[in-house]
Amino acid sequence: KAVLLRDYTPPAFLIDSVDLDVDVREKQATIRSRLAVRRNPAAKDAAQPLVLDGRHLELVSVAIDGRALAPGEYTVDEDHLRIAEAPAAFTLEAVVRFDPWANTRLEGFYASKDGLFTQCEAQGFRCITYFIDRPDVMSRYTVTLHAGRERFPHLLANGNQVAKGEEDGERHWAKWEDPFPKPSYLFAMVAAKLDLLEEGFVTRSGRKALLQVYVEPGKIDQAGFAMHALKKAMRWDEAVFGLELDLERFMIVAVGDFNMGAMENKGLNIFNTKYILARPDTATDYDYYGIDKVVAHEYFHNWTGNRVTCRDWFQLTLKEGLTVFRDQEYSADEYSRAVARIQDVRDLRAYQFPEDAGPMAHPVRPDSYVEINNFYTATVYEKGAEVIRMIYTLLGREPFRKGMDLYFERHDGQAVTCDDFTQAMQDASGVDLSGLRRWYSRAGTPRVTARGVYDEAAQAFTLTVGQSLGQGGEPLHIPLAVGLVGPDGVDIPLRLEGDAAASGTTRVLDLREAEQQFRFVEVTARPVPSLLRGFSAPVVLDGGLTDADLTHLMTHDSDPFNRWEAGQVLATRIILAGVEALKAGKPMEVPTAYVEAVGRILASASRDPAFAAECLALPDEAILAEQMEVADPDAIHEARRRLKREIAERYRTRFEGAFRHFTVTGPYSPDANAAGRRSLRNASLGYLMAIDDSTARALTFLEYRRAENMTDTMAALECLANSAGAERERALGMFYEKWKDEALVVDKWFRAQATSDLPKTLDRVKSLLAHPAFDLRNPNRARAVLHAFAGTAVHFHAADGEGYRFVAEQVVALDRINPQIASRLARAFDRWKKYDAGRQAHARGALESIRSAEGLSSDVGEVVGRALG
Numbered sequence: 097k098a099v100l101l102r103d104y105t106p107p108a109f110l111i112d113s114v115d116l117d118v119d120v121r122e123k124q125a126t127i128r129s130r131l132a133v134r135r136n137p138a139a140k141d142a143a144q145p146l147v148l149d150g151r152h153l154e155l156v157s158v159a160i161d162g163r164a165l166a167p168g169e170y171t172v173d174e175d176h177l178r179i180a181e182a183p184a185a186f187t188l189e190a191v192v193r194f195d196p197w198a199n200t201r202l203e204g205f206y207a208s209k210d211g212l213f214t215q216c217e218a219q220g221f222r223c224i225t226y227f228i229d230r231p232d233v234m235s236r237y238t239v240t241l242h243a244g245r246e247r248f249p250h251l252l253a254n255g256n257q258v259a260k261g262e263e264d265g266e267r268h269w270a271k272w273e274d275p276f277p278k279p280s281y282l283f284a285m286v287a288a289k290l291d292l293l294e295e296g297f298v299t300r301s302g303r304k305a306l307l308q309v310y311v312e313p314g315k316i317d318q319a320g321f322a323m324h325a326l327k328k329a330m331r332w333d334e335a336v337f338g339l340e341l342d343l344e345r346f347m348i349v350a351v352g353d354f355n356m357g358a359m360e361n362k363g364l365n366i367f368n369t370k371y372i373l374a375r376p377d378t379a380t381d382y383d384y385y386g387i388d389k390v391v392a393h394e395y396f397h398n399w400t401g402n403r404v405t406c407r408d409w410f411q412l413t414l415k416e417g418l419t420v421f422r423d424q425e426y427s428a429d430e431y432s433r434a435v436a437r438i439q440d441v442r443d444l445r446a447y448q449f450p451e452d453a454g455p456m457a458h459p460v461r462p463d464s465y466v467e468i469n470n471f472y473t474a475t476v477y478e479k480g481a482e483v484i485r486m487i488y489t490l491l492g493r494e495p496f497r498k499g500m501d502l503y504f505e506r507h508d509g510q511a512v513t514c515d516d517f518t519q520a521m522q523d524a525s526g527v528d529l530s531g532l533r534r535w536y537s538r539a540g541t542p543r544v545t546a547r548g549v550y551d552e553a554a555q556a557f558t559l560t561v562g563q564s565l566g567q568g569g570e571p572l573h574i575p576l577a578v579g580l581v582g583p584d585g586v587d588i589p590l591r592l593e594g595d596a597a598a599s600g601t602t603r604v605l606d607l608r609e610a611e612q613q614f615r616f617v618e619v620t621a622r623p624v625p626s627l628l629r630g631f632s633a634p635v636v637l638d639g640g641l642t643d644a645d646l647t648h649l650m651t652h653d654s655d656p657f658n659r660w661e662a663g664q665v666l667a668t669r670i671i672l673a674g675v676e677a678l679k680a681g682k683p684m685e686v687p688t689a690y691v692e693a694v695g696r697i698l699a700s701a702s703r704d705p706a707f708a709a710e711c712l713a714l715p716d717e718a719i720l721a722e723q724m725e726v727a728d729p730d731a732i733h734e735a736r737r738r739l740k741r742e743i744a745e746r747y748r749t750r751f752e753g754a755f756r757h758f759t760v761t762g763p764y765s766p767d768a769n770a771a772g773r774r775s776l777r778n779a780s781l782g783y784l785m786a787i788d789d790s791t792a793r794a795l796t797f798l799e800y801r802r803a804e805n806m807t808d809t810m811a812a813l814e815c816l817a818n819s820a821g822a823e824r825e826r827a828l829g830m831f832y833e834k835w836k837d838e839a840l841v842v843d844k845w846f847r848a849q850a851t852s853d854l855p856k857t858l859d860r861v862k863s864l865l866a867h868p869a870f871d872l873r874n875p876n877r878a879r880a881v882l883h884a885f886a887g888t889a890v891h892f893h894a895a896d897g898e899g900y901r902f903v904a905e906q907v908v909a910l911d912r913i914n915p916q917i918a919s920r921l922a923r924a925f926d927r928w929k930k931y932d933a934g935r936q937a938h939a940r941g942a943l944e945s946i947r948s949a950e951g952l953s954s955d956v957g958e959v960v961g962r963a964l965g
């Protein structure tokens with residue numbers, strides 16, 4: 097059942113226009129479609145039958161050019177409507193019915209609390225009507241919606257409203273026209289009762305547009321930041337890429353039941369409430385940051401995704417990698433570039449690197465899939481963005497912008513491939529991207545090894561760099577940004593032998609061979625090489641540096657990313673050595689040099705509190721597990737905990753001081769400065785709670801009660817949720833009482849308990865499933881409990897296998913409701929082979945129990961099948 101990239105053929109038919117009439121009644125939607133169909137002149141074979149995609153539809157009638165087809169003239173199965181004899185050009189009319197209230201998959205047209213919503217990417221449009229549901233079929237859409245006025249006051253679809261009116265029986269209708277041809281996955285419609293926040297906007301060239309944010313009734317006071325973010329993103333895209341809004345009206349609709357983060361439907365973005373709703377007392381700084389980023393991301397898709405779209409789903413990274421790169425750059429400009437980069441790389445290592453090392457590993461442009469929904473992955477999105485970033489690094493800002501301009505000039509209005517993108521970049525810049533293109537077809541994380549030798553007599557520093565991906569094939573082109581840090585902590589000006597041009601203190605080396613040497617001259621003292629500055633390529637680096645070298649970089653490197661990175665590498669070494677010591681029953685050692693370097697971070701924290709907070713964060717347990725041959729989650733947890741506690745005890749007064757000093761006064765704002773202070777302050781609280789004595793608990797509980805914003809509230813609550821003190825249940829109880837009517841806040845309450853590292857967390861999670869507020873059908877709620885639990889290192893990977901068995905049962909239960917969400921949960925098993933034999937046996941049993949469940953979806957089937965190999 098796998099679909100292969102190499103099997104691509106152009107569609108047999110094209111559909112120039114789509115006219116939909118949607119009639120919403122009690123428990124039923126009736127969709128009448130009129131499609132202008134013609135044979136594709138570019139099709140391989142001119143006699144092919146017409147095959148339309150359609151799922152979960154009841155076909156009422158079908159007609160060609162006004163003549164109803166008799167039963168023998170077409171066939172219908174679970175996935176298709178086939179018409180053997182089709183003319184060269186014709187109008188196809190079909191009437192279908194289904195019940196949106198019974199659609200728990202949340203794909204296609206479905207009901208949520210306040211009305212009816214759609215999600216079509218990747219293949220949801222076929223759950224609305226019969227269609228050639230693939231992105232290289234682009235059509236002009238007209239949509240008329242009819243529904244009860246009282247229950248569904250807003251009737252929305254892509255484009256512009258061109259007519260509306262009243263109907264008998266308290267009903268009304270609205271007609272929408274989208275002037276832009278689009279693929280079916282960008283179709284959207286909404287029939288709902290919502291509140292509306294709207295504003296005018298004038299684009300750089302003077303075009304007037306109406307911006308609208310629709311939210312659940314009563315929540316207008318949580319819509320302002322999303323609107324603010326939208327306007328900022330629009331200005332940014334004008335300034336940085338010269339891209340303007342091309343619509344008269346841009347709508348955002350927030351819905352509480354949504355499978356993903358958000359969706360870039362043309363002119364009618366539909367969002368998970370999580371990425372729209374925010375108020376200082378309900379949303380954390382991190383939530384605000386996420387809203388800013390996702391609103392921008394979906395808006396940016398209007399050009400990178402919608403104006404130029406994907407030829408087929410193997411090209412998904414064409415729009416996603418590029419749009420993630422754009423939202424990352426936007427965030428870097430709006431907040432702190434260094435902190436944004438650190439967070440992106442931390443996520444890449446926590447999610448994408450493990451994915452690339454496990455059974456679901458695939459190239460950023462996959463070459464096969466069973467269920468496309470399984471390929472909305474960290475690899476396609478985040479590693480895809482790294483590939484774009486490498487192109488940006490190799491070309492430079494101006495040539496990259498020229499490449500983007502050329503890409504739009506060539507491909508506006510088309511459905512294209514990743515090769516079309518890299519070709520435009522290469523043609524506009526003259527930079528040879530042949531080696532860079534290989535990144536699109538190779539799975540796995542490359543390993544880069546670097547060794548430096550200093551020749552004092554020759555005043556030369558020779559760097560030998562190698563790459564390997566362990567699967568043969570030609571080497572990749574890897575941009576390796578390097579600097580040389582002198583013994584005084586100052587960067588040495590770089591001069592490559594045989595290269596007349598001086599190149600400042602950071603230089604991007606082109607690693608194109610399996611092994612290469614770079615010789616720097618006029619190096620007046622033995623330097624410490626600062627390698628892969630800014631994380632210039634998504635690789636695992638073995639830099640061959642000593643602890644002393646790393647401590648030097650941690651304190652002096654002019655590249656903030658590498659200053660942070662040096663601290664992470666050191667902490668990783670200490671924790672992994674601690675793991676071995678604990679297993680051997682020996683005491684864990686924490687080198688003084690490291691502790692002193694941490695002290696220097698604290699002492700200079702006021703220069704950049706957000707950055708200091710990042711430096712104080714120890715590597716995640718998931719990232720540490722990846723570094724071990726056989727991961728030992730309990731030992732990792734214990735060693736990490738001990739390191740944190742030791743630092744906390746050593747600097748207790750300084751952490752207490754920072755906690756007081758970085759208090760933010762005045763009205764709440766989620767800006768980088770205020771958020772950075774809170775982040776350092778709460779990192780300090782986290783250290784104090786690593787001691788978890790009565791003083792720390794009292795301070796945290798006091799903070800919990802004093803806090804006036806959700807950032808500080810959650811920081812305190814999360815600390816208490818990991819603490820055995822009596823304050824824990826008191827705080828959790830108070831929190832639920834206060835917030836039980838705010839769904840997104842209740843999610844935080846569930847999540848804090850499900851991710852606790854206290855013993856008995858699994859029992860707690862099981863009892864949470866019986867809580868009246870728990871609902872398996874709501875993706876946010878399911879994720880707050882199940883996916884959150886499955887992401888914990890110690891409890892999911894419990895040695896007795898209880899964590900695995902529990903999650904396996906939930907995957908099966910969820911699969912009957914919503915295969916996409918179930919399949920994500922099943923991904924928790926990805927790294928099962930990284931654990932010891934006992935755990936592996938439990939994981940295998942759990943995976944097999946999923947595989948043998950009756951009526952398993954292809955979504956979960958593919959993930960579990962790959963895991964079992």
Ligand code: ARG
Nearest residue numbers: 217218356358359360469472
């Ligand atoms: N295009 C959307 C976005 O990144 C996400 C769609 C995800 N679709 C899915 N089937 N998982 O912005």
Ligand code: ZN
Nearest residue numbers: 393397416419
């Ligand atoms: Zn996207």
